[in-house]
Amino acid sequence: MSDAGPDAGGTPSVVSRLIAPFVDRSVAERLVISVAAILLSIAVGFVIVLISGRIAQCSTAAWTMPLTGIGFCYDPIQVYVVLFNGAFGNPIAVGEPGLFNPNWTPFNLSLGLTLSETTLLIFTGLSVAVAFRAGLFNIGTQGQLVVGALATALTVIAAAPLLPEGPVGGAVLIVLGTAAGAVGGGFWGAIPGALKAYADANEVITTIMLNFVAANVAYVLVLEVFRAEGSSVVATQYVPEYAQFLPWFFPQSADFAVVALLVGIAFIGALYYLIEHTSFGYDVRTSGVQAAAAEYGGVNAKLTTVRAMTLSGALGGIGGSVWVLMSEGRWMASIPSLGFDGITVSILAGNNPIGVLPAAFLFGILKGGALEIGFRTDVPTELVGVLRGLIILFVAMPEFFRMIGKYAGIGAGGPGGGVRTDPDETDGAVGTDGGEADA
Amino acid sequence: MRNPIADLSIPILDDLIESDYTRSLVVGVVVVFGLLGIVGAAFPDSVAGDLAGIAFSTSTATSTARLAAPIVLAGLGGIFAEKSGVINIGLEGLLIISAFVSIYAASVVGIGNSVLGIPALAVAFLAGIAASTALSAVFAVVCIEFKADQIIAGLAVWLIALGLAPFLSRVLFGGVNTPNLGASVGWRYFAALVVIATLGSWWLLNRTTFGKHLRASGENPKALDTVGVSVSRVRYAGVLLSGVLSGVGGSALALSIGQFVGSGETMVQGKGFIAIVAYLFGNYNPLGTLGAGVLFAGLDATQIRLQQLGYAIPDTLVQTIPYVVVIVVLTLVGRTQIPEAAGEHYETEE
Numbered sequence: 092m093s094d095a096g097p098d099a100g101g102t103p104s105v106v107s108r109l110i111a112p113f114v115d116r117s118v119a120e121r122l123v124i125s126v127a128a129i130l131l132s133i134a135v136g137f138v139i140v141l142i143s144g145r146i147a148q149c150s151t152a153a154w155t156m157p158l159t160g161i162g163f164c165y166d167p168i169q170v171y172v173v174l175f176n177g178a179f180g181n182p183i184a185v186g187e188p189g190l191f192n193p194n195w196t197p198f199n200l201s202l203g204l205t206l207s208e209t210t211l212l213i214f215t216g217l218s219v220a221v222a223f224r225a226g227l228f229n230i231g232t233q234g235q236l237v238v239g240a241l242a243t244a245l246t247v248i249a250a251a252p253l254l255p256e257g258p259v260g261g262a263v264l265i266v267l268g269t270a271a272g273a274v275g276g277g278f279w280g281a282i283p284g285a286l287k288a289y290a291d292a293n294e295v296i297t298t299i300m301l302n303f304v305a306a307n308v309a310y311v312l313v314l315e316v317f318r319a320e321g322s323s324v325v326a327t328q329y330v331p332e333y334a335q336f337l338p339w340f341f342p343q344s345a346d347f348a349v350v351a352l353l354v355g356i357a358f359i360g361a362l363y364y365l366i367e368h369t370s371f372g373y374d375v376r377t378s379g380v381q382a383a384a385a386e387y388g389g390v391n392a393k394l395t396t397v398r399a400m401t402l403s404g405a406l407g408g409i410g411g412s413v414w415v416l417m418s419e420g421r422w423m424a425s426i427p428s429l430g431f432d433g434i435t436v437s438i439l440a441g442n443n444p445i446g447v448l449p450a451a452f453l454f455g456i457l458k459g460g461a462l463e464i465g466f467r468t469d470v471p472t473e474l475v476g477v478l479r480g481l482i483i484l485f486v487a488m489p490e491f492f493r494m495i496g497k498y499a500g501i502g503a504g505g506p507g508g509g510v511r512t513d514p515d516e517t518d519g520a521v522g523t524d525g526g527e528a529d530a
Numbered sequence: 531m532r533n534p535i536a537d538l539s540i541p542i543l544d545d546l547i548e549s550d551y552t553r554s555l556v557v558g559v560v561v562v563f564g565l566l567g568i569v570g571a572a573f574p575d576s577v578a579g580d581l582a583g584i585a586f587s588t589s590t591a592t593s594t595a596r597l598a599a600p601i602v603l604a605g606l607g608g609i610f611a612e613k614s615g616v617i618n619i620g621l622e623g624l625l626i627i628s629a630f631v632s633i634y635a636a637s638v639v640g641i642g643n644s645v646l647g648i649p650a651l652a653v654a655f656l657a658g659i660a661a662s663t664a665l666s667a668v669f670a671v672v673c674i675e676f677k678a679d680q681i682i683a684g685l686a687v688w689l690i691a692l693g694l695a696p697f698l699s700r701v702l703f704g705g706v707n708t709p710n711l712g713a714s715v716g717w718r719y720f721a722a723l724v725v726i727a728t729l730g731s732w733w734l735l736n737r738t739t740f741g742k743h744l745r746a747s748g749e750n751p752k753a754l755d756t757v758g759v760s761v762s763r764v765r766y767a768g769v770l771l772s773g774v775l776s777g778v779g780g781s782a783l784a785l786s787i788g789q790f791v792g793s794g795e796t797m798v799q800g801k802g803f804i805a806i807v808a809y810l811f812g813n814y815n816p817l818g819t820l821g822a823g824v825l826f827a828g829l830d831a832t833q834i835r836l837q838q839l840g841y842a843i844p845d846t847l848v849q850t851i852p853y854v855v856v857i858v859v860l861t862l863v864g865r866t867q868i869p870e871a872a873g874e875h876y877e878t879e880e
Contacts, residue, residue, distance in 0.1 A: 139694075143701040228681055292860040293868075295619070295681065296810060299803050300853040307850040314844060435689070438682055471700035476693025484686035488676035 120489075121441040127492050128439075128485035129453065133171065136478050140167040140470060147469075165470045174475075177463025178205045178456040203338075203345025205452075205459030206352060207418060212451035213355035214410030215433025216440060217362055218276075218403045223442040224366060225399035226379035231283060231298025232407040233430025234305030235276040239408025241309045242275030243268040243415045244422035245317060247330040261333035265416055268334070272412030273405040279305060280404015281397060288393035294400070302430070310424050319421070326423035336417040346418040355413075356448065358406070363444040375399050407433070435483050454479070590831045592717040596786050598827035599720040600625055600798070603779030604805035605812070605819040606731045607772030613735065613814060614768025615748040615761075615871045616673050617680045620687030621776050622802025624662040628780030629797060630695035632658030633708050633790040641713040641788075651715060651785060658781030659774055665691065666773025670766050677875040688802070696792035706792035715785045723782065724820065727775060731816040744768055748869030751876040761876045776802070807856045814869075826852045 144165035155162050176183050180199030184192040215232050222229035247268040254260035283301060286292040310325060319328035336348030366372035374395045377385035386392045407430060414429065415422055436454055440446030461475040485491070604621040611618035635657030639650040648656075669687050672678045696706040703709065735741040746754040747764040755761050783797065784790050791797035804826055812818025833848035 139697075143698065147701045286857070286861055290861045292857070293810075296807060296860060297857055300807070300857050303800065303853045304850050304857075307846040307853075311844045311847050314846075434685060471697050473693050473697035473700060473706070477690060477697055478693075480686050480689030480691075480693055483689060484672060484678075484683060487682040487686055488672050488678040490678070491672075491676040494676075 118441070118443070121443075122446075124489045124492050125439050125441065125446075125450075125486055128482050131485050132478050132481035135481050136474060137167045137171075139477060140165050140170055140474065144470075165468070170464060170468055170470050170474070173463050173467050174460035175456065177201055177467065178459035198340040198342075200342050200345050201459050201463065203341035203347040204462065205455045206341075207345060207347035207455075208458040209451045209455030210347065210352045210355050211410055211414055211418070211429050212432055212436050212454050213352075213359065213447055214406055214413060215429045216436030216447040216451050217358060217433075217444060218280075218406035218410065218430075219433045219437035220440060220442045220444060220447055221362065221366070221375070221406060222280075222399055222403040223437055224379045225375040225395060226382060227284075227287065227396065227399060227403070228295045229280070229283075229298055229400065229403050229407075230295055230434065231280065231301050231305075231430070232403070232410070232433045233426075233428060234298070234302035235279045235404040235407030236411040236414070236430045237302075237305045237309050237426055238279040238411070239272035239276030239405075240411030240415045240426065241312070241327075241422050242408065243272040243412040244327045244330060246271035247334050247416070248328060251331050251334060256331070256333060258333065261331070261335075264331070264334035265336070268330070268416060269409055269412040272408040272415075274408070276408015276411060277401045277405035280407065281401040284397040284400025284404075287400070288396040306426075309422075313422060313424065317422075324423055324425070327421050329421045330416065332420075334416065335420055336413075348417050351413050351417050358409075359444050359448055362406075366444060371398070432479075435479055438483055438486055590828070590835055593831040593834065594824060594828045595717045595721040595724070596827075597830050598823045599724050599786075600779035600783040600801045601805045601808055601827060602724050602820050602823035603727055603782065604772075604776045604802055605808040605823055606727055606816055607775030607779075608806055608809045609731065609735070609814050609816060609819060610744065610768045610775070611772035612768075612809075612872050613748045613869055614744050614765045615751060615869060615874070615876065616670070616765050616769050617684065617873050618666070618669065618769060618772050619681055619684030619806065620666075620669055620691075620802075621772065621805050622798060622800065623684075623688035623691030624665055624773055624776035625780035625783065625798045625802045625805075626688075626691040626695050626796050627665050628658035628662035628777040629784035630699060630708075630790045630792070631661035632781035633711065633784050633788075634698070634702060636711055636713070636785070636788075637703075637708070641711050651713065654785060655778070655781045658784070659777030662777030662780060663770055663773035666769050666776070669773075670769035673769070673875075674762050674765050680873050692796065695790070695796060699790060699792045708790040708792075711788040713785075714788045715782070717786075720782055720786065723778060724823075727778065728816045728820040731775075735816065740764075740767070745869070747876075748872055751871050755876075755878060761878065765876075776805075779805075804852065807852075811856065811859065 141163055144163035144167070145161075147164040172185060176185065178201060180195060180197075180201035181192055182195045183190060215236060218232045218235065219229055247264050250264060250267055251260075254263055279301065283292075283294045283297040286297050287294045313327055314325050317327045319326055322328075336351045338345065338347060339349050341347045341349070366375060374385065374390045375398075377388065377390055378392050378395045378399075382392050385395075410429060410433070414426070432454055436447060436450045439453070440450040457475045457478060461472045464470055464474065465472045604625055607624070608618055608621050632654040636650050636654035639645055639653050641650050643650050645653050665687060669683055672683045673680050699706050699708055735744065743754060743759050743764045744767070746759075747761050747768070751761045754764065779801075780798070783801070789797075805823070808822040808826060809819045811822035812820070829851055830849065833845055836848065837845055
C-alpha cells in the first residue's frame, strides 16, 4: 500500500488546480475524487497483482522487484500497459525503438470492442443517473435492459416481413425496435416507480427482485415460445442483417457501430438539457435533493417518481435494443451485466449525464483491456472485476480524499480537493447537487 | 392498500404476536400448509398429493436446511448492521468471500488433517468467518470513518468479492471453480447452526444492553450519544457481527458441497440479496428472518423435487416465485419498519 500514498495524495492538488478555474467547484471536486479513486484503485490493484504473483506457481519469474531481487510470477507494470494499450489496439509499441506502432489504425478490433462496450454503457449509465438524480436508487436497469432487449428482438422479427428489405426498411425497423425497447424497459421501470410512489415499497428491494423476475420470465418465454429452431442456446432467431447497425469503419467482429455511439452521445446531450433546463428536470432534481421541500414547492413528487423511473427504465430498455441490434443480432439468455455496470458508470460520473461519457469510456477500456490481459499475460482477467469494485468503493468515500487533501496541506480555501463543503454534500451520491441547483 | 388478513381476529395468537404484519404472515403460512396437507391427504394421486408428499418429506426438509443456512445466517447479520444504522447491501459479497476462503483453507490444511488439534473443516469455517469479518471491517471503516454512502459502498463490497474470489481461485487453483475436496458437512450441523444463531440473535437484540444500544444507534443515535455511548463503536459492532454471521453462512454454503464455484454469479447466486429480503420480510425479527429464509429455501427445495418427479414446470419459473412474493408483500404491507437513522452518517457532537 505504500505506493498508494503519494499517488492519491499528490494527484488531487495538481489536478484540482488545473481544472478549478474552469468548472463549478462542486463538479470540480467530484471530478477530482473520481480521478483520485481511479488512481488509487490502480495502485491497490498493483499490490494485489504483486501479492498474487508471489503466491502463484510458475517456473520463471515474470518480474523481479528492483533492489530486493524477489521474483514475482506476474508483472504488474506489464498488466497495466497491456490493459490500457491493448484496449486501443496497441498504438504504442512497447520495447521497440519507435514509440508508436506504425501499423496501428484507429479502426482496429480492440478499439472497436472498447467502444462497443462504451456505447452500451452510455445508455445503462444514463438510465441509472436519471433515477439517481430523482433520489431513486434504480438497481433494476439490468432487468429493464433484459425486457427492452426482448421487446426489440420480438418486434423487429415480427415486423420484418411487413417491410421492404434494404436500407430504408432497415432504418424503419431499427427505429421501431428501439421504440419497442424503450416501451418495454419503460414499462418495467414504471412498476417499481409506481410501487414506490403509491405503496411506499422500497425501490432498492423491488428493483433487485424485478431483475430476477425479468431474467427468469424472459428466459422461460424464449425457451418455451420464441426459441429459434435448431438453436443450441436459449435465443430468439436473428433479426435480419439489414435491420442491424452497420459497423462502417470497424471490423465486423467488433460488434461496434459508430452511428450507435453518436446516438448515445446525442442522448447524453438531450438528457443533460432535460435535467438542467426543463421544468421536468427541475422537478426531478428537487425531489432528489429534498422530497418534502419539493412537494411543498408544488412538485407532484409521486408523479415525478413514476416518470423518472419510467424514463430510467426506457433508457435501460434502449440499451437493450442497442445490445440486440448492434452486438448480438438476437436476444439470448446469457445477457452481460450491462445494467449493473451502468450503476458503476453513473456513480463514477457523479450522476451527471455529461460525466457518463468518460466514465462509460473508462469501463469500456477495462472491458476491452481485459480481453488483452487474457491473451497476453498469465494474470487472471478477473482482476478487472476487482478494479471495478475498488473504483466504486473509493468513489463512495469522498471524505477519505478530503482527509488526505487536508493532511497533504492543501487546506481549506484551496481550490477543489481540500474544500470542505456543506456536510449534506457528503452524505450520498443520490441527488446531491449543491452547486448546480437552479437559483 | 391494506392487507386483508390483518383484520382477522384470532384469540390466542393476537396476544402472542402484537404486530399485524407478523400475525398475517404466520396465519398465511399456517393456512397454506394446512390446506396443502388436507387436500394432499384427501387426493393422494393429484398434483396436490405430490406437492404435499414433497412438502412433508424428509429429503425436502434436509435440502431446505442446506439451502436456508446461508440465507438465514446472512439475514441475521443484516439485521445487526441495519439495526445499528448501517444498511449492509454487501451481504452477497461477504458470502462469496467466505465461501472461497473456507474452501481454500480446507484445501491447505487437507481434509482429514488437523491444525493444533482443530480438524480441517473447523479451520475452514474459522478462516471463512475471518475473511468475511475482515471485508465487513473494511466496509465499516469506509461507512463510519469516511462517511461513504452505505448503498454504494455495499455494492462495492459485492463487486470486489465478485471479482476477487474468482481471481484468487484462478491464481491458487488454476480455474474459477476450485476442485471438489470430496468432503461435505451434514445438514444436521447447518440446522443446529441456524437455530442457535437465530435464538442467540434474538436474545442479543431483545434481552441485552448491547441490543438496546444497537437499536438506539439505528433509531435515535443522538440519544445514545447523549447518554455517553459511542455511536461509532456500536455501529462497528453491528457491521462486524454481520460479517461474522455471513461468514458462517458462506462457509456453510461452500463446505456443504466441498467446492467453490466461481463462474457467473458464483455459487452464492444472489443468496445475499435474498437474505436482505428475508430479514425485511421478517421485519427485522430473527425468528421472522428464520421463517422467511426457510420459506424461500423450502420453495426452492420443493421445485427441485418437482423436477425430479417429472413435472414439466420450467424450474426458472418456480424460482421466480419468492421474488414475486416479496414484491406483493412489500406492496400490501408497505414500508417495513426501517430504523429511523439507517443509511445516515452520524456526526458525534463534541
